Amino acid sequence: MIHKLFTSPLNLVVKVGEQVKEEVDKELYDLDQIQKKLIHLQMMYELEEISEEVYKAQESELLARYEMAKKREMEQWEDLTKR
Numbered sequence: 001m002i003h004k005l006f007t008s009p010l011n012l013v014v015k016v017g018e019q020v021k022e023e024v025d026k027e028l029y030d031l032d033q034i035q036k037k038l039i040h041l042q043m044m045y046e047l048e049e050i051s052e053e054v055y056k057a058q059e060s061e062l063l064a065r066y067e068m069a070k071k072r073e074m075e076q077w078e079d080l081t082k083r
Contacts, residue, residue: 029069
């Protein structure tokens with residue numbers, strides 16, 4: 001009983017941390033999200049809402065994230081197929 005009183009706050013912090021990590025990973029590594037952002041960026045550029053310099057900088061960042069996400073997806077797939 002006493003053990004639960006002391007570990008419950010720590011367990012709560014761990015769970016919250018895990019949920020935050022999941023959301024961050026989803027934002028950074030979700031291929032659909034990245035593709036949507038690339039399309040939105042392209043539209044903003046074509047409508048001249050952003051400069052070419054801003055477009056290229058953001059596009060480079062999104063493409064790098066896409067590449068990382070794809071690599072991560074492939075690694076996860078390989079892990080699943082090894083089992």
